[in-house]
Structures are given as structure tokens and as C-alpha cells.
Amino acid sequence: MNRLAEIFSEQGELITHDGTYQNELETIKVIRVLPVHKRQRFNRLSTQLLEDLEQPQDRQKCAERSRSLREEGNRVYKTKSSKNNADQAECLLSACRLYTQAVLEAETAFDELCLSFANRGMALQDYGYYEQAYDDCVCALEFGYPKKLQHKLIMRQAHCAWKLGDAKKLGEHLACLEQLQLNPSYCQKLEELQQQLKMLQGSQKAESTQELQKLTGDTHKISMDSSTRGRYMIATKRLSEGDIIFTEQADCFVPIEQRLICQKCAASLLCAPIPCPQCHQRVVYCSRRCRDLHKYIHSYECAAYRKDLLIMLGVSHLAMRLLLTYLPDWLPQLRSASNAQELWHRLMQMAATDANCSPAPQSLQSMGMLTHLDKLPPAELAYHSLCANLLQVYLFKCTHFYDQLSSSGSTASLEDWHLIVAALILRSAGQLLVNAHVGNAISLCSLPANEFPLLQPALWQGPHHLRRGCLHKFAQSTLQTAINLPYLSLCNHACAPSIHTRFDGCVVSNFATRPIEAGEEIYNCYTLDYRNSMCAQRRQQLESIYKFTCCCDKCLRVQPDQDYLKFHRYRCERTQCGKSFVPNQSSLSWWLQPDGNGGICCSACQTPQLTTWYDQFLALLEHCHESEARRNLYKAFDNLNNWLLDYHSLKLSLANELIVACFAVKEDGVTLDDLDYGQLARIIDFQLAGTAAQYGINSLEYMTKLTHLFDLIAWGKHKCSVPQLKTMRAALNNLPSETKVIFVNYYNDFIEQLCKFD
Structure with a gap:
């Protein structure tokens, strides 16, 4: 990473922008029209970097x-x-x-x-x-x-x-x-x-299979209004809460931080990963089928993985993958173009294809996505331009990518194609900065990067069947993919979205979070929603990245932060005051700051809060393996009600620490008694209710917290009512398919049969 920064710094000194932005092609031309001596130096730096990054195999x-x-x-x-x-x-x-x-x-x-x-x-x-x-x-x-x-x-x-x-x-x-x-x-x-x-x-009967369509659902349409807001999505009929609105299958994604997930389908729970032998253990697939389907793309990325180049370039990696995926579809329409200007003009005509009535191919939807490269600071634009140029040089010098260009039928020169390839990567990078999504998944807690969840011997009693009491090991949600979803990107932003998105590998489903009337616009949320962030925080992020000021209902209220702040309400420790208050914004999460312990004041009487209750709780937590300390810990948790009101964010955090600590000491061999289990069940119930209020019952955050309650039931230490059981079983439908099969098996193996109803 330092070497890349050094090279980009030297190259940046060789180029100058006049401050006006036209388009991606003209931006890349600035590099290509350098004086001869500067251009030679510039090109040598790119070549030297690629050579330096080579990591030979022994x-x-x-x-x-x-x-x-x-x-x-x-x-x-x-x-x-x-x-x-x-x-x-x-x-x-x-x-x-x-x-x-x-x-x-x-x-x-x-x-x-x-x-x-x-x-x-x-x-x-x-x-x-x-x-x-x-x-x-x-x-x-x-x-x-x-x-x-x-x-x-x-x-x-x-x-x-x-x-x-x-x-x-x-x-x-x-x-x-x-x-x-x-x-x-x-x-x-x-x-x-x-x-x-x-x-x-x-006994075998013929079965017909129907391939998953890349886009399903007929409860919506896209409308275009170029004079005001551009494309957006509206419902064509009334939708009830929980209705599926549409499903989109992404053509392109990349693993975040080069996670070892399947590079074709984004499966993260692998029991027999198949690696590319050339990539120094950086690329795996869940099956031969996925490996073979991804062979074309990987043939152009393999050398970059071997050099560990792609992890340095962030969004430009996904931008290059869009180019690799879609350019073969575009080439037949570029045969008549004889130079870079004609190639670019034809590509922009294709990008303007109207997808209003029926969804256009994902390649055209992607090329037509919004970009704000023209609004980037010069240094940031220069960085993305250098990334695009480096990847173009890589494709030319380290792969056979250009073979398909020379045989495309176009009379454009090699230099013309250099310009177009770099400009397309830059264009996609600019679009992805404001349109790319991040896919999440439930994962095994604290697992090293080169280990695989399904191969942990202590967890499994059979294929996809966990041992009793092991579900809480999946109490973690992690970001897995940076993914291109051009259809979902058509939804405008609102801080109270009307859709909930479920990532299932590279298949993404969107559900109504509330009733949506026919003709009503369908909204997504580009940031943390109104329950999990301050209005000013959201606006700053939206203005910085997406270049607009949010004017949704939640932001235009007289008190736009009321829903967020209800998770941060205290009662003053001073007896003479005792009023509820919310501290100033800089102190809302004081316990996460290195020197923030006790750093809040009552906004009513200005008395600094001692927060001794917090220190006492943490001290008891360190001795959770001792029975008496756990008894006092449960009392200390109840004592938090005196100072932390309702579903306070800190109280939910401490509840989680307590639950995790008790499960950990049990795993270490400490015997918990019925009082322990009863207290744990009560605290988990509180945690689930608070998580539902803050994130929703459909969220992965809720599902990860549910794992602890499932384990208590599986151990025979907690009983639930019929309505509770139905609610928990229904919640499993919110999980991605590869995780759902594990949770459903666990439910069938241990939960349903052990629940006794009055």
C-alpha cells in the first residue's frame, strides 16, 4: 500500500488538471497527452509498480x-x-x-x-x-x-x-x-x-427446473422525470408490510478485504473451498460449477490477485470487474467506431437507453448509473484516475484482455482502446462511489480469515446440523461484498426507508417495511437510518458522498433526532434533580471514547454524572466466572434502569457483554444454575426487544441476538409460549438461504421438540 502511494504521488506531480471536468474520457486524456519525457516517466512508474508487486511461488x-x-x-x-x-x-x-x-x-x-x-x-x-x-x-x-x-x-x-x-x-x-x-x-x-x-x-421422476430470473416482481415500475429528480421507483399496486417488491441478481460483486467467499455466487459458508492454484490462497469457489462459470473473469484478475494489487484499489476493483463482465456485450455495437471519440460517443448513446418500461440489461443499467465525478475534489478525482490508468496498464501488460479488442472489428487504434478502457473503469468507479451496495451475512464469531465455518469439528454433528448449544457461535454479522445493484440504485433515499433489503449471496431481495400505496414512491436508505443516527450526521454523509441535502419527512421534523435520542436518555444521578436528559451530541457514546468515562452532564442542572454504576458493572463482568459476582452482576444490570431509560444504547451494549460473558464461562466449564439461566433469558428478552426497536425484527442484528435464546431453549433452560415460538420460527425466513438451512435445522433438532406449552 505504501508503494502504491509513493507511485501515485510521483505520477500526480507529473499531471495537471485545468480545473474543469468534461467527462471520463477527457479526464484520462490528461494523462495520455503529457509531454513525451513526462509520459515516459509516468509509464515507467506504472510498469515498475506492477513488476515490484509480483510475488513468485516457491x-x-x-x-x-x-x-x-x-x-x-x-x-x-x-x-x-x-x-x-x-x-x-x-x-x-x-x-x-x-x-x-x-x-x-x-x-x-x-x-x-x-x-x-x-x-x-x-x-x-x-x-x-x-x-x-x-x-x-x-x-x-x-x-x-x-x-x-x-x-x-x-x-x-x-x-x-x-x-x-x-x-x-x-x-x-x-x-x-x-x-x-x-x-x-x-x-x-x-x-x-x-x-x-x-x-x-x-423411482426417478423427471423434474423440470426453472432458472432464477435476474429480476422478478411486478409490483413496481420505474418512472423518468429528467426535469426534476431523474429515475425513481413507484408501486403500481398496494403493497402490504412484508410483501416482496423485487429481487435482483447481481452480475458483479467483489469480496470485501479479499474475504475467502465464493467469487461467483458469494457463498460464505464453505465446507470444501476450491482455490485457484495461482492466486496465493486469495481466491476460492464453493464448487467446480462456480469456478467454471467465473473462469472468464478470473483469467483477467488472476495475475492481479497474485500481485495483491486489487486490495489496494478499493472501488476500482469492482469497476474493473464491471468492464470485464460487460464489455463483450458492448463490442458488437462498437464495430463502426474508428477512434476513441467515436467509441465514447457510441457508449454514451447506449448508456442513455431508456429503461423506463421494462428493465434494460444490467450492463446498460450499470453504464447509465448516476456519477458525481464532476463534483469530486481535484485530489480525489486524480486518485481515481490514476487507479483506472493503472488497471488499464495491468490489463494490457499482464493479461490477454486486449485480444478481444483487436478482433472486435473496430478500426480504432491501440492507443484509442487504452483511453476507452481506462475511461470506462473511471466511469464505473465514479458511479459505484454513489451506487454500490455492501452485502452482509451472518458469520462465525472470531474465525481466522483462512478458516471455514463448516469445517470446525467442535460445532457440527452432521452436514449443516449444529451441536446442541452452538448456535450462539453465529452471533455475528459481517460485511462480505461490495456489490453492483443498478436496479436497487434507482430507489431514492429516505431516512425512513420503505424497503428492507436481504442479501442472499449475489441475489438481493427487497421487502416492504410498511404498507405502500399504489402510486407511492419506494425509498431506500443510503446511510444509517433515523433510528440509528443523528440528522446532521446523515446530512453530512449524504452531502459529501451523494451531493444532495435530504428533505425527507424525518429530517424536516421540528425535532428530527427524537427517534435516535430516545436510545440515549438518562436520568440525572443528582437526587435533587432526577430529571431525564440527553447529553450533548459529542457525549452520546462516551463509553466508546478512550477517555470518555463519566464525560456527561445533566442538561437540566449541569451536574457532571459520576457513572459509578458503569464502573461497578464492568468490574463485576471481569469476575463473571464466580457465582456470587454473577448474582451481583444481574442486580447491577437491573440497577441500570435507574440511570439508563427505556432501550438505552449503552444498556443494550452492556446486556450483550453480560450475555456473551456468561456463555463464555459456561464454555470454559463453569456450571450455571437455574437462577443464571432465568436471568439470562430475561436479559436476552430485553436485548431482543431493544434490537427490534432499533433495527427491526427483520434485521440480521436481531437474528444474531436470537441465537443465544435458541441455545437456552436447546439446553432445556427456557420455555416459550406458542406465539413466541411462531414469531421466532417466522424470523428465520429473513435469513440468507445458506444460513437459514442451519438455523432451521437447529430449530427442528432442538427447539420445537423441547418447548412445552401450557
């Missing part, structure tokens, strides 16, 4: 690390025969985890890579992850698994195909095995699978 060391991990996995796997069923499951996952690390460490040491895939496939099959085990067998063969041993993998593929109910694949593998000379043991397995094939063919 294949021998990769092989040694991979072999060591695989052999340790073998040792663990062999112990399964002496285990009972529960310990066998843990043993198999432990082996899978080691084999996965071996797969990641192998990189281009293909002799080791294929063996690691083969062994992981064996363990995955035994555990019950048949689809992933099948993929691993194919990967092992793909990377050169020894021919004399290939019958083992084909037999595993046949077994997995049977378990998956795939008669076609099962038949193909059995036909292959029938041509081989097998020992008696394998012959017996072959005969058994042949019988299974007959049964499968007899």
Missing part, C-alpha cells in the same frame, strides 16, 4: 507445507475406526479441515494438490457432503491424480452420484468401472452400485 516449499498437512490429515482420518458415531463426525471434519489447508497450501505443486483433493473427497464422502466430495474427485483427476489409482476416485464419484440421486452420472461412472480390472472388494462395490442404479432408474 513450489517446493508449497509442496512441503501441503504434504505435511495432508499427512497429518491422514493420521487423523485413520483414527475414525476407533471412535463412536459422535467422535467419528468430529474426526472426519478435523481431517477435512487439514486436507483443506493442504489444498490451499499446495498452490501450483500439482502432485500434492491432486492428492489433497482426493483425500479430502474421501473424508467429505464419509461425512455426508456428497456434492463437494464428487467435485473433489474431479479436481483430483484434473490436476493429475496417478492413473493407476484413478479407479478409486471413479468409485467414489459413483457412490456420491448414487447418494445425490443422479442416475445419469452414476451410469456413466459404472460403465467406466466395468471396463477396468478390479479386485474382489471393488467388484463387490460395483455390483452393489449397479443394483442401486436399477432402483434409482425405477
